[in-house]
Amino acid sequence: xxxxxxxxxxxxxxxxxxxxxxxxxxxxxxxxxxxxxxxxxxxxxxxxxxxxxxxxxxxxxxxxxxxxxxxxxxxxxxxxxxxxxxxxxxxxxxxxxxxxxxxxxxxxxxxxxxxxxxxxxxxxxxxxxxxxxxxxxxxxxxxxxxxxxxxxxxxxxxxxxxxxxxxxxxxxxxxxxxxxxxxxxxxxxxxxxxxxxxxxxxxxxxxxxxxxxxxxxxxxxxxxxxxxxxxxxxxxxxxxxxxxxxxxxxxxxxxxxxxxxxxxxxxxxxxxxxxxxxxxxxxxxxxxxxxxxxxxxxxxxxxxxxxxxxxxxxxxxxxxxxxxxxxxxxxxxxxxxxxxxxxxxxxxxxxxxxxxxxxxxxxxxxxxxxxxxxxxxxxxxxxxxxxxxxxxxxxxxxxxxxxxxxxxxxxxxxxxxxxxxxxxxxxxxxxxxxxxxxxxxxxxxxxxxxxxxxxx
Amino acid sequence: xxxxxxxxxxxxxxxxxxxxxxxxxxxxxxxxxxxxxxxxxxxxxxxxxxxxxxxxxxxxxxxxxxxxxxxxxxxxxxxxxxxxxxxxxxxxxxxxxxxxxxxxxxxxxxxxxxxxxxxxxxxxxxxxxxxxxxxxxxxxxxxxxxxxxxxxxxxxxxxxxxxxxxxxxxxxxxxxxxxxxxxxxxxxxxxxxxxxxxxxxxxxxxxxxxxxxxxxxxxxxxxxxxxxxxxxxxxxxxxxxxxxxxxxxxxxxxxxxxxxxxxxxxxxxxxxxxxxxxxxxxxxxxxxxxxxxxxxxxxxxxxxxxxxxxxxxxxxxxxxxxxxxxxxxxxxxxxxxxxxxxxxxxxxxxxxxxxxxxxxxxxxxxxxxxxxxxxxxxxxx
Numbered sequence: 157x158x159x160x161x162x163x164x165x166x167x168x169x170x171x172x173x174x175x176x177x178x179x180x181x182x183x184x185x186x187x188x189x190x191x192x193x194x195x196x197x198x199x200x201x202x203x204x205x206x207x208x209x210x211x212x213x214x215x216x217x218x219x220x221x222x223x224x225x226x227x228x229x230x231x232x233x234x235x236x237x238x239x240x241x242x243x244x245x246x247x248x249x250x251x252x253x254x255x256x257x258x259x260x261x262x263x264x265x266x267x268x269x270x271x272x273x274x275x276x277x278x279x280x281x282x283x284x285x286x287x288x289x290x291x292x293x294x295x296x297x298x299x300x301x302x303x304x305x306x307x308x309x310x311x312x313x314x315x316x317x318x319x320x321x322x323x324x325x326x327x328x329x330x331x332x333x334x335x336x337x338x339x340x341x342x343x344x345x346x347x348x349x350x351x352x353x354x355x356x357x358x359x360x361x362x363x364x365x366x367x368x369x370x371x372x373x374x375x376x377x378x379x380x381x382x383x384x385x386x387x388x389x390x391x392x393x394x395x396x397x398x399x400x401x402x403x404x405x406x407x408x409x410x411x412x413x414x415x416x417x418x419x420x421x422x423x424x425x426x427x428x429x430x431x432x433x434x435x436x437x438x439x440x441x442x443x444x445x446x447x448x449x450x451x452x453x454x455x456x457x458x459x460x461x462x463x464x465x466x467x468x469x470x471x472x473x474x475x476x477x478x479x480x481x482x483x484x485x486x487x488x489x490x491x492x493x494x495x496x497x498x499x500x501x502x503x504x505x506x507x508x509x510x511x512x513x514x515x516x517x518x519x520x521x522x523x524x525x526x527x528x529x530x531x532x533x534x535x536x537x538x539x540x541x542x543x544x545x546x547x548x549x550x551x552x553x554x555x556x557x558x559x560x561x562x563x564x565x566x567x568x569x570x571x572x573x574x575x576x577x578x579x580x581x582x583x584x585x586x587x588x589x590x591x592x593x594x595x596x597x598x599x600x601x602x603x604x605x606x607x608x609x610x611x612x
Numbered sequence: 613x614x615x616x617x618x619x620x621x622x623x624x625x626x627x628x629x630x631x632x633x634x635x636x637x638x639x640x641x642x643x644x645x646x647x648x649x650x651x652x653x654x655x656x657x658x659x660x661x662x663x664x665x666x667x668x669x670x671x672x673x674x675x676x677x678x679x680x681x682x683x684x685x686x687x688x689x690x691x692x693x694x695x696x697x698x699x700x701x702x703x704x705x706x707x708x709x710x711x712x713x714x715x716x717x718x719x720x721x722x723x724x725x726x727x728x729x730x731x732x733x734x735x736x737x738x739x740x741x742x743x744x745x746x747x748x749x750x751x752x753x754x755x756x757x758x759x760x761x762x763x764x765x766x767x768x769x770x771x772x773x774x775x776x777x778x779x780x781x782x783x784x785x786x787x788x789x790x791x792x793x794x795x796x797x798x799x800x801x802x803x804x805x806x807x808x809x810x811x812x813x814x815x816x817x818x819x820x821x822x823x824x825x826x827x828x829x830x831x832x833x834x835x836x837x838x839x840x841x842x843x844x845x846x847x848x849x850x851x852x853x854x855x856x857x858x859x860x861x862x863x864x865x866x867x868x869x870x871x872x873x874x875x876x877x878x879x880x881x882x883x884x885x886x887x888x889x890x891x892x893x894x895x896x897x898x899x900x901x902x903x904x905x906x907x908x909x910x911x912x913x914x915x916x917x918x919x920x921x922x923x924x925x926x927x928x929x930x931x932x933x934x935x936x937x938x939x940x941x942x943x944x945x946x947x948x949x950x951x952x953x954x955x956x957x958x959x960x961x962x963x964x965x966x967x968x969x970x971x972x973x974x975x976x977x978x979x980x981x982x983x984x985x986x987x988x989x990x991x992x993x
Contacts, residue, residue, distance in 0.1 A: 214751035322632045326654060326974065392745060393817055402978045404638060484817050485745025487975045488654065 173357060175276055176293045183282060187291045191268040198469065199424040203230035205470075206477045213481040234417060242413040247320030256318060257411065257418035260311025263304045264425035270297040271432045274442050274461035276359040289442070289461065290359060297358040298346055301433055302339065305388065308422065309335040312390070312397055315419070316407040327406025330488055331390070331397035337495035338387040344503040345381040348374050348510040349437050362441030369440040376506045378438045380499055382475070385430040387495065390423060391476055393483040394491060402485075431472035432465075439468050505537065634977070636665050642739065643988025645962070649969070649977070656977060659969035661962055666992040674952035679705050679779055679919045682952065686939075687773050689956060690990035692735055694770075695728040696932045698777035701952075703858060704928035704941040705779045708921040716903070717781035717911045722860040723899035724767070724776065725930075726892045727794075730801065731760050732933035733889040736985045737808050740882060743982035744821050752807045759797045766790060779919060781912025786903075795900050802893045808886055822878035825972070826980035829876065832967050837960040840935025841884040842984060846876030852931035860899070867891075867898040878983035885985065920947055932957055934985055958990035 179187070204219060204227055211218025219226030244250060274280065274289025281287070294300055309331065316328015350356055352373060353364035361370075371378045387394040398406040405411075408419045435441060442461030449455050455464075486494070509530055516526045634647040644665035650658040670689055674682050679701075686701040687694035699721060706713060713721075738753025761771050766787060768774040776783050812818060828846045832838070843850060851870040853861040861868060871887040873880035921943040929938035935957025942951040961984055969977055 210747070214748050215755055216751060322630060325630075326632075329654075392747075395745070396975075402975055481748050482811075483746060484741055484815065484821065486817055487821050487979075488973065490820055 173293050173295065173359070175288050176290070176359075179287055180285065183285055183287055184291070186282065187287075188269075191271075191291055192265060194273075195265055195268055195425050195428055198428045198466075198473075199421060200230045200234075201227075202424060202428065202470075202473050202477075203233070204228075205473065206480070209474065209477045210481045213478075237417040237420075238414050240413040242415065243410070245319060245321065245410045248410065249318040249320065252314050252318035254415070256311050256315035257415040257422070258311070259314060260308055260422040261418045261425070263308040263311075264422045264429060266304045267301045267429045268432070270294060270300055270358050271429075271436060272359045272362050272441055273465055274459070275456065276363065280459060288359070293357050293359045296356045298350070298356045298361070298433075298437070301358075301429075302343060302346070305426075305429070306335065306339060308426065311419075311422065312407050315411065316397070319407070319410040321410050323403045323405065323409045324407050327397040327403050327409070331407060333492060334387060334390075334394070334396060334495075337492060337500070338384040341380055341495060341499035341503050342384040342388065344500070344507050345377040345384065346437065348377045348507050351507075351510050351514050358436050358441075362436055362443070365440045365443065369438065369443075371438040374438070374506075374510065376502065377510075378434075380503045380506070381434060381438065383499060384495075385434060386476065386479060387491070389426045389430055389476075391427065392480040393486050395485060396488050396491060427473060427476055428469060431469045431476075434472055435465060435468040439472075441465065509533065632974070634981075636662075645986070645988050645991065647965070647969075647977075647981075649974075651974070654974045656969050656972055656974065659966055659977075661965050663959070663962070663991050666988055668989075668993065670993045671952060671954055674949055674954075676948060678947045679921065679949070682949070683777055683779075684773075684775055686954075687775065688989065689954065689993050690932065690934065690937070690958065690987045691772055692732040692987050693728055693933045693937075694773045695724050695764075695776065696930060697937060698775070699725060699859075700928055700930045700932075700937050700939045702777045702779050703930065704926055704939045704952075705919075705921055707926050707928060708924060708941060708943060709779070711780050711913060713781055714910045714912065716785075716906055716909050718860050719899055719903050719906060720782055720786065720911065721777070722864070723794075723896055723903065724764070724774075725859065726896045726899065727760055727764060727798075728774075729892045729933040730889055730896070731757055731764070733885050733892070734760075734801075736885060737812070737882075737889065740982045740985075741812050741818065743978050744818060746812070746815070746818065749808065749812050752804070756801045756804060759800050763790065763794045763797045766793070778912050778915075780915055781910070783912070785911045791900055791904055795897070798893055798896050798900070802890075805890060805893075808889075813883065813886065819879060821975075821979050822882060822983065824875075825878045825976050826968050826983065827875065827877045828964060828968060832964050836964045836967070838935070838964050839960065840932070840957050840985075841871075841888055842881055842935065842961055842964075844870065844872045845880040845884040847872060847874040852929060852936060856929075858928075858930060860902070863902075864895055864898055867894050869894075878979050881983040881985070918947060920945060921949070929955070934958055934987065934990065935961055954993055956990045956993060958984075958986035958988075959993070962986050962991055 207229065208218040208226070219229035222228040222232045244253060269291045270293055272288075272290040272293070276288045276290060276293070280289055312331045313328045316324045316326075316331065319325070349361060349370055352370060353361040355361060355364065390397050396406075397403075398408065403409070408416055411419060442456075442465040443449065444452070444455035444460070444464050454460065512533070513526055513530055516529060521529075630651045632649045632651050634649060636644040636646040646662040646665065648660045648662060649656050668688075670685055673685055677685060682701050683698050687697045690697055705711075734753045734757050738750035741749040764774060765771050767790065768776040768783070770776075828838070828842065830846050830848050833843045833846050833848045838848075839850070849870060849872050852858070853868055854865070854870050857865075869887075869891045871884050871891060873884055921941070923943055923945040925940070925942040927938060927940045929936055931937075936955065937957055938953075938955035940951070940953035940955070941949055942953075944950045965980070965984065968980060972980065
């Protein structure tokens with residue numbers, strides 16, 4: 157164990173972030189603007205891209221009026237949204253109502269500060285100053301990303317609450333539960349990456365993937381992250397806070413004009429952000445894909461990494477779009493079940509496995525014995541789950557199948573014509589509206605006194 | 613009287629409920645159905661369908677139109693099964709007049725009624741996944757609908773309100789070569805139906821959202837007069853095409869398959885609809901075969917200038933795509949009916965929601981509402 161600790165300490169000490177924070181102020185400004193512009197452009201592109209791809213999946217043409225192939229459609233939509241009437245509903249808590257879209261949009265951009273677009277060792281030169289292709293990096297870079305992402309959720313929750321209306325309230329509530337349960341799985345998926353990279357800084361994690369991307373080493377973590385990133389961004393099939401068919405628009409039902417545009421923007425920027433994180437943590441970041449990197453030595457140098465990074469992000473965005481085009485929405489409780497009963501246990505068990513493999517390796521066990529220990533543990537888990545499944549199945553089979561009871565011998569079509577019930581046969585009571593005085597019904601917002609408002 | 617109430621939802625708000633108005637404008641009510649739900653958290657404790665936003669007084673209007681004009685009104689209430697609606701009226705009038713309809717007209721009516729059924733069912737096969745959040749299947753459904761609408765349009769000139777039925781037959785004979793084109797269209801639609809068999813019905817999320825949700829017991833079916841695929845999904849094996857054959861259904865007994873399920877949940881309802889669509893395509897093919905063999909002849913009866921039904925009453929009912937559609941016709945011997953009572957399927961079907969919705973979640977409400985396959989015009993008449 158002493159060696160392990162020493163090694164860990166070594167590798168931590170080897171973490172070198174000295175190349176960050178040395179840029180002149182104008183370069184920092186340029187980089188910040190670049191991050192913002194990169195996110196915005198990717199969003200503008202990905203909205204058109206989404207509509208085109210979904211149209212293609214649905215045997216349609218998609219937008220084709222604005223610009224070549226409709227490429228300027230999202231820009232036109234954005235301008236249109238800005239010019240629309242800005243409504244503040246009467247029952248809304250005005251300050252929070254206006255604050256919510258801002259809270260939602262800003263953190264989405266902030267995560268980009270620590271995303272590496274290229275190598276950290278001063279590869280490129282901007283106006284004669286050599287600099288890393290990254291705004292900045294922190295020893296706890298990924299934790300910063302997690303923290304910023306969870307602030308963004310407040311925007312949605314507050315929007316739902318402050319609208320003073322029923323649908324947004326339900327949307328906001330759903331969002332709260334969704335975020336809590338999916339951030340845990342996400343955090344645990346990150347932890348196994350940290351175990352391999354010995355670092356939480358994004359540039360170091362990419363550097364550690366030089367020989368092998370973590371998608372190959374940690375496939376389970378990658379899958380868990382992909383699922384939870386879709387949950388985190390409220391995208392189909394996990395778009396429960398919006399749930400168009402159920403909650404009309406969910407948290408953004410009462411929003412219009414620029415405030416709605418902010419929510420839209422936040423959603424898409426978040427998609428880009430989580431894709432960038434997935435790329436950084438699992439897909440080798442800015443590194444060129446495998447066959448290219450072996451035949452072309454310059455692929456990972458100069459400005460080229462930016463291209464590979466962008467391509468990887470676009471591929472992940474395509475996955476988002478693909479999911480939206482194919483899958484129906486999950487039900488809220490099934491979604492929570494997936495989070496708490498599948499993703500979190502699996503990610504924790506996987507983290508344990510990763511940790512034991514690392515520990516055994518550090519204790520100088522050979523590959524075969526590592527395989528034996530880990531494989532044995534995995535097999536035991538499988539057997540256990542099999543037993544549990546058998547019992548669950550038995551319990552399910554013994555459950556009563558139908559609500560409402562067995563059919564009664566009353567045949568309403570006896571003799572081919574509708575007939576009233578015979579003596580001894582009963583119909584269920586005819587539904588009547590309940591008397592108004594029986595129950596006090598209260599709407600969520602004050603001053604929205606409708607016909608069934610405060611009993612007035 | 614003073615009452616103290618706490619505002620909020622969740623565990624701390626027992627005794628106070630949130631009232632949620634679903635509709636009259638809501639994406640999942642496709643039209644202007646309104647549901648007043650009382651919620652505890654996301655669980656519905658009380659549901660009340662409020663109907664009548666689109667009431668057009670069809671029954672009263674019937675009384676001011678002669679028997680030829682009524683057909684036009686009658687095909688409007690359920691706009692997805694216009695042909696079958698027309699059929700009910702003309703069958704009633706023909707029965708009152710004691711009129712024999714030419715053989716060709718009977719078979720063509722059967723064919724068009726089945727094609728209309730496919731059109732109607734495809735709409736719901738597409739829109740149901742849409743309500744569950746799957747945005748793609750509806751476009752596939754519309755592509756198939758387009759095929760069939762082409763052949764229907766070629767026959768009648770209409771894509772939705774065909775106005776092809778006349779008392780005593782059909783408006784005119786089929787265009788030359790139409791049978792072949794119709795057969796092609798049916799074959800095309802059938803070849804692509806597996807989109808729904810595999811991609812929609814086989815989808816794990818779709819099954820998860822529909823299996824065991826909104827199980828309708830036969831007791832409720834009987835009590836509320838629920839009919840059509842909804843009733844058959846709960847094991848109420850009743851189909852007028854088989855149990856009281858009209859048109860040429862008596863001779864199609866071999867091809868006609870009454871699809872039933874026992875579970876009564878949303879999945880069973882969807883499965884019923886899907887399998888019924890397959891069966892309707894088969895029936896259409898059988899009708900096409902038969903039509904090709906029939907000798908040439910008239911397709912309608914010559915009518916007098918003034919069409920008067922003799923004094924009396926009759927009830928004609930048909931198995932419409934959405935359920936039983938009935939017309940109770942009372943005549944005093946005038947040009948217009950004295951009373952024409954319309955029994956539409958959706959009106960009865962959605963009343964069962966009051967029984968079914970309490971205790972379910974808002975998300976299930978959408979699944980249940982979608983699986984009730986209603987047309988708001990058919991509810992509000």
